[in-house]
Each structure stands twice: as structure tokens, then as C-alpha cells.
Amino acid sequence: MAATTVLPRPKAYDDTFWKPISLWLTTTDHKLIGIMYMVTGILSFLIGGIFALIVRLQLAAPNLKVVDAETYNQLISAHGVTMIFFFVTIFLTGIANYMVPIMIGARDMAFPRVNLLGFWLVPVSIILYYSGFFTGGALNAGWTGYAPLTEKAYQSHSLGVDFWALSIIVWAISGIMASTNFLTTIVALRAPGMKLTRLPLFVWAQISTSILLLVVGAPLAAAMILLEFDRQLGTQFFTTAGRPVLYQHLFWFFGHPEVYIMILPGFGMISEVIPVFARKPIFGYMSMVAALFGIVFLSMTVWAHHMFTVGMNTYVEGFFMLMTMLIAVPTGIKFFNWMATAWWGSIDFTVPMKFAFGFLATFLIGGITGVYLASVPVDTQLHQSYYVVAHLHYVLFGGSVFTIFAGLYYWFPKITGRLLNRNLGEWNFWTLFIGFNGTFLIMHTLGLEGMPRRIATYSNEAWAATNLIITVSSFLIAFSVLLFIINIVSSWRGGEVAGDDPWHANTLEWATTSPPPPYNFERVPPVRSFMPLRDLRESGELEAETAAQPAPAH
Amino acid sequence: MRLITRSLVSLLGLLVAAISLSGCGIGGLSPIFPTPVSPNGQNIYDTYIGISVPALIIFIGVEAALLWIVVKYRRSRQPAGYVPPQTHGNTPLEIVWTIAPLVVVLAIALYSFVELQRDFQPVNNAAFTVVVSGHQFGWNYAYPQGFTVHQEGTLQGEVAPFVVPTNTLIKLQFQGTDVIHSWWVPAISGKTDAVPGYDNFSWLKIDRTGKWKGECAELCGVGHATMQIVVQAMSQSDYDQWVQEQLATKKGAAASPSS
Numbered sequence A: 001m002a003a004t005t006v007l008p009r010p011k012a013y014d015d016t017f018w019k020p021i022s023l024w025l026t027t028t029d030h031k032l033i034g035i036m037y038m039v040t041g042i043l044s045f046l047i048g049g050i051f052a053l054i055v056r057l058q059l060a061a062p063n064l065k066v067v068d069a070e071t072y073n074q075l076i077s078a079h080g081v082t083m084i085f086f087f088v089t090i091f092l093t094g095i096a097n098y099m100v101p102i103m104i105g106a107r108d109m110a111f112p113r114v115n116l117l118g119f120w121l122v123p124v125s126i127i128l129y130y131s132g133f134f135t136g137g138a139l140n141a142g143w144t145g146y147a148p149l150t151e152k153a154y155q156s157h158s159l160g161v162d163f164w165a166l167s168i169i170v171w172a173i174s175g176i177m178a179s180t181n182f183l184t185t186i187v188a189l190r191a192p193g194m195k196l197t198r199l200p201l202f203v204w205a206q207i208s209t210s211i212l213l214l215v216v217g218a219p220l221a222a223a224m225i226l227l228e229f230d231r232q233l234g235t236q237f238f239t240t241a242g243r244p245v246l247y248q249h250l251f252w253f254f255g256h257p258e259v260y261i262m263i264l265p266g267f268g269m270i271s272e273v274i275p276v277f278a279r280k281p282i283f284g285y286m287s288m289v290a291a292l293f294g295i296v297f298l299s300m301t302v303w304a305h306h307m308f309t310v311g312m313n314t315y316v317e318g319f320f321m322l323m324t325m326l327i328a329v330p331t332g333i334k335f336f337n338w339m340a341t342a343w344w345g346s347i348d349f350t351v352p353m354k355f356a357f358g359f360l361a362t363f364l365i366g367g368i369t370g371v372y373l374a375s376v377p378v379d380t381q382l383h384q385s386y387y388v389v390a391h392l393h394y395v396l397f398g399g400s401v402f403t404i405f406a407g408l409y410y411w412f413p414k415i416t417g418r419l420l421n422r423n424l425g426e427w428n429f430w431t432l433f434i435g436f437n438g439t440f441l442i443m444h445t446l447g448l449e450g451m452p453r454r455i456a457t458y459s460n461e462a463w464a465a466t467n468l469i470i471t472v473s474s475f476l477i478a479f480s481v482l483l484f485i486i487n488i489v490s491s492w493r494g495g496e497v498a499g500d501d502p503w504h505a506n507t508l509e510w511a512t513t514s515p516p517p518p519y520n521f522e523r524v525p526p527v528r529s530f531m532p533l534r535d536l537r538e539s540g541e542l543e544a545e546t547a548a549q550p551a552p553a554h
Numbered sequence B: 001m002r003l004i005t006r007s008l009v010s011l012l013g014l015l016v017a018a019i020s021l022s023g024c025g026i027g028g029l030s031p032i033f034p035t036p037v038s039p040n041g042q043n044i045y046d047t048y049i050g051i052s053v054p055a056l057i058i059f060i061g062v063e064a065a066l067l068w069i070v071v072k073y074r075r076s077r078q079p080a081g082y083v084p085p086q087t088h089g090n091t092p093l094e095i096v097w098t099i100a101p102l103v104v105v106l107a108i109a110l111y112s113f114v115e116l117q118r119d120f121q122p123v124n125n126a127a128f129t130v131v132v133s134g135h136q137f138g139w140n141y142a143y144p145q146g147f148t149v150h151q152e153g154t155l156q157g158e159v160a161p162f163v164v165p166t167n168t169l170i171k172l173q174f175q176g177t178d179v180i181h182s183w184w185v186p187a188i189s190g191k192t193d194a195v196p197g198y199d200n201f202s203w204l205k206i207d208r209t210g211k212w213k214g215e216c217a218e219l220c221g222v223g224h225a226t227m228q229i230v231v232q233a234m235s236q237s238d239y240d241q242w243v244q245e246q247l248a249t250k251k252g253a254a255a256s257p258s259s
């Protein structure tokens, strides 16, 4: 049973030199599309990281001028846009594209051609955005692009804002396509026996994410279209003569759910990883699902917590404060359920499990600082300061990125047939954990002392030492990411062969070969609970099922 | 075991670094806002402390529980052949950790709402109103006496102070003339946005003489970092004298437009 070699890709994948290229360009196989999404995401991560390092060099000491203020503003905007739109969301769409059909026992996504088109819109969106750099300057108003700073009157010198708006419109269309596809696939293509109550939690997370993106993608595109009308047709939606704050409402009606679009799949991956390595079933399956939907609902009712300083009625502010704080309840349920899953477990701290616990330890901090930010009076102090930069990295980096690493170390053997190197993985984890906290923990205190975010430089000598520590730590993160890339490249080519099920996992993707054949399963194993593979292992049917799969070609 | 020792060592290292740095008087590491000098700032400060009580308890409790799991339930520490209990959940327990956080956040929300009602309503008993308007890149403070203080954007040196008398309730009326700016002096109170198209309000009542710095907090273009703010509080008599000087300068400037 334990395979000793990696299954070669089926012949059709690579007979001639051109074949692989035309294959990648035209494939409708959800696994290959998933890989392309993930690779695009990782490349964006590297580019966004380089932008961040330049930003950190600029801030290493007071009054530095590594780049001028205009370039600085373009860099922070490109960093934010790249990380949010082109890295985290795209990578997560990729891993779901790969895993969701296999986990529910399907052969592909419901609409393979829509999947193909949806993916190829992503590079279009990315190229559109970066084109801005060649038109006299890319977006320079932060990833949120508040009007009227983005209006023609203040940006006449370049088309960067136009390219950004177009890029986001294309991105939103691609996201809406992917979401529709995920929902249809999960509703229509589940294997016999895969009732909704037996779906893996990662699939539930993908359902909730897709619903969110489906609801909020259109308002985002609408905001961008109105902005383009203002800029190119002379309308007055968000101009100084119009309603600049309306833009903020539209943007954040997308923007807040977007942070959940970036974290819910991560929650799903943690819900897969912890039970496998603790050797216990997930604690409170139903409450985990209910909590996801609680978050989906609440996350659409909190957007104005980004606008507590624009001067709203205090009762309206009170409403948004209350709804925001209520999100702590379903999030808390998930958190405690994860802890209860590990409690009394027999935990194997493999690299994915380390990242899962790194996630728990850091995301907690992001969750707690979120409650401070939700408190309107306190937020008027913390808003738009380095405290917010710290908070958002604790949820996005400590949250999304740590879960992405957990998921990747967990599923890499399924995708490539080879394990990621464990030693490099340990180094990757520890340097990232220390570098991350060294970079972002003390940003909280800088913000409390009055350092605003998005400033190209500062003259306050008192902030010098802290900023220097941050910059040094950020290079430790860069070092860690380098280890990660080395690990991926070297393990993909020569890593230890994984076999079908290296972790003794619970879900269906581990019942097929690594990597799976184009059609995923010769025969879908029976599903009797939300841990179908474990059921087979315990009832002794696993051997028979594995034999039914294509044999490794020796 | 290696994991625990390593994480403990790194944690300790961080702590020692933080403490020794703050001991040397290096800024940027304070876990709390600057000492507030206006009652609204003081109330925000107190709200922050109030939230910190449950926040720190939860933080320490949960991190300790995580550490406990890491130490206690790792496979190498379990007896050989240990099979964990295959529990699928525990409804009473799950109800507890739904209700308990609910109670905590409702309490924090209520506590914050009280402060919101107290200090964030438009004031109508102010001694006078100053119209603060933000532009790319600087601030103008129009006094009721008819003169205006200009803070033009710079990083070098100090901008002209926005001067107020101590112990006087002053209403601030914010206006944006081009893009959105945000007026923020952490020692006084939170931020207020200056948005084109409508007026926004805040107030201050500074209880001691002194000078405090702040800066624009909403990205407003290339000069954003230069939109420095200085607020100076003077005794009433010094303030009156300062006003006279301002009026005199204004008259002088009007008399000789060439200068």
C-alpha cells in the first residue's frame, strides 16, 4: 500500500514540449487550475513582501529618504492591494479549487470552463493593477483608495487609480464566478452518502466564504464603477461636491466581509489539521458550522466600524460597535472548540500542527485588539494609527498567512506526492513566529504613542529605536519566507515520497493517490460520517478501497 | 520539549528586550496612551484601561491553556499506546463558552456606549468655537476674534501652535477643503475627520499649561506626513495677551500689504 514512488503524471500531461504549455493554458482540471491559483498567490506574496521591505527600510530611522513620499504612497498601496487581492484571496481560492471537489468526492468543479475563465481573469486583474506604475504612478491612496483623494482633481497626473479600479472590477467578477462555482459544486456534486452534515469543515468554510464574496463582490465593483464615472465622465458621486463618505460605506460593505473571506477558509484548514494531529474528532461539529454562519451574517452588519471618526450619530455608532463585538462570540466558539479538540489529545507537533498552534496564539491577540478597536471611544484614538497596522497583521498574517502555511504543509504531499522537508519546515516556523511577533507586536505601542499609519517618514526621535527593531525583525520574516520557497522548490523535485495518506487523516482526499488522477477517484469510497477515511480504516475496509484505486506505476 | 524551551526562551528574550529598552527611556513602547490633558481624553484612557481588565485576563488565560495543551498533550508525553477519548462535543460546555463571551462583550459594549454618549455629543456650552480646516497640506484655525493661525506642513522644526486657554471648554468645528484629513493629538483626545461637504465636531478642555504634538491621521497625499499639529495651552491672562498680539499682527499685515 505504501507507495515508494510518486505517480507520474498521466501521459497526456507531457508528451511533447508544447503539450505542457498548451495544457496549462487550456486545462479545465480543477487541480491544475488550483495549482495555478496557488502559484499566482505565492508569487504575489513575494512581490508584496518586497514592497513591505522597502517600506520598512524607509521607516528604519527618522527622516530617511530611501524613496520619495509619492513612491512611498504607491508602495504601501501596492503592498496592501497585492497582499489582500492577489495573495491571500487568490491562494485560498486555489487551495479550495484543488481540495473541495476531492473532499466531497466529485470529479471536477460544476462549471470547469467558468473555472478556467475565472482563473485567467486573475492575471488580467494583476497586470491591470501593475500597469498603473507605467502611467506616471500607480494607486497612491492606500488599498482602501478613499475618495476624494482618488478623484481626478487630486490625481490628474496619472492613470494609476483608473488601472486600480479596472483591476478590482475584473477581480470582483472573477471572484463572483469562483463563488458561484464552489456553491454549485458543493450543492450538486457531492458523492453518495456525503450529506451536508458530513461535509468536512473546510468545505463548510468554503460555502460561507463563497456566500460572502457573492454578496459583497457586486457592491465593490459598483463603488469602482461609480469612481470611474466620476473620473472619466465627470459625475459627482464621491467628489468634494458629492458624498465622499458614501464611497467609504460602499467600500467597507465589501471590505469588512473581505477580511472574513480571507480568514474563514483558514478556519476551515485549522479544523482539518487539529483533529488529524491530535487524533481526536473535531469538538462540536455542529456548533462549528453554526458559528461560521453566525460570522457570515454578523460580518455584513459591521462595516461602519471603519468610520467611527467621520462623525455619525452616536446611536448608529453604538449599533456598529455592538454588532462588531458580537462577532467575538462565534469566533470564540470556534476557538474554544479547537482547544477542546486538542485537549486530552495525543498531539503530534508536525509542521502543519505547529503552524496551527502559531495561528491560535497570534490570532488571539488580533481578536482581542479587535475588541478595543470596536469600542467607539477607544477607536477614535487607535484608528489609522500603527495600532491598526499591528492589529490587521495579527489577523491577516498571524491569521490568514499562518493558516495558509498550515494548510500548505498539510496538503503539499497530496498535491505533489512528496512531503515538505520537516527540518526546513521547523526553521520556517520558528523564524516566522519570532520575526512576525518582533515586527508587529511593538507596532501596537507605536500607535498608542501617536504614530499614524501611512506616513512616509517621521521626525520624532523617540520612535527611532522601536522602528529599527521592527525593520530588523521584518528581515527575519523575509529570511523565513526564503526558507519556505527553498523548501517548496526542493521538496517538489526531490522530497520524501508521501504515499496516499501520510498523516492518517480523516477525509476523502487522502483516499486517492498522491497526486490524484485527473478524474480524482476510480471509485468513490463509501461515506458514513464526516470522517469517511477513518471509518474505513477502523472497519478494515481501507485495503480493499485502496486496491480499487489505480496502482502506482513502478 | 525542544519547542517549549525554545518558545520560552524567545518569549523571555522579547520581554527582557522590551523592559530594558523602556527602562532606557526609549519611546514607542508604552502600553498606554500619553497622559491625557483633557477630560474626553481622560475618559477614553479610562475606557481603555477598563477594557484591558477582561482583555488581559482572557489573553493570559487562553495563552496559558494553549501552552498547557502544547506541554501536556504532545504525543511524546503521553503513555505509549495512549488512545485519546473520542469525544464529539459537550453541549453544556459549548453553551458556557457561548454565553460567557457574550456577557463579556455586552458589558464592554455597554461600558463603551456610556462613554460614547458622554463625550461624543455636540457640546453647546462651549466658551467659544474654533473652526479647524484641513487642506493639502496644513491646518487653519479660525478664531472667533477674527484671526487665523496657519500650520503649514513641515517635518523640520515646529509649526505655529494652536493656542488655547486652560480650563476652558472649546468647541472644534472641522472642515475639509479638498480631501479628507483627520485631526489627532493623542494627549488631548481621539481623532476627528475633516471631510469636505459637511462639518464635524469635537471639543477640548485642557487642564494644564503645556504643548502637545499630533499629526494628520488620514492619508491625504504626498505631504501627509508633514501635516504636523502643535497645541499649546496657556493661562487665561497669557492667552488674552497672545490674542492681542495676533490681532495686532493681523492689523499690521493689513496696513502694509507689501510685507
Ligand code: HEM
Pocket (backbone or CB within 6 Å): A049, A052, A053, A055, A056, A076, A077, A079, A080, A081, A083, A084, A088, A141, A142, A143, A144, A389, A392, A393, A396, A397, A400, A401, A439, A453, A454, A455, A456, A474, A477, A478
Ligand atoms: C514581510 C512581511 C510584512 C511586513 C514587513 C509588512 C509591513 C507593513 C507595514 C509597515 C505597513 C504599514 C505601511 C504604512 O502604513 O505606512 C503595512 C500595511 C499593510 N499590510 Fe503589511 N507587512 C507584511 C506582510 C503583510 C501580509 C502578509 C499582509 C496580508 C496578508 C499584509 C497586509 C497589509 C495591509 C492590508 C496593509 C495596509 C496597507 C494600506 O495602508 O493601505 N502585510 N504592512
Ligand SMILES: [Cu+2]
Pocket (backbone or CB within 6 Å): A255, A256, A259, A302, A303, A305, A306
Ligand atoms: Cu471591519
Ligand SMILES: [Cu+2]
Pocket (backbone or CB within 6 Å): B134, B180, B181, B182, B216, B217, B218, B219, B220, B224, B227
Ligand atoms: Cu492630511
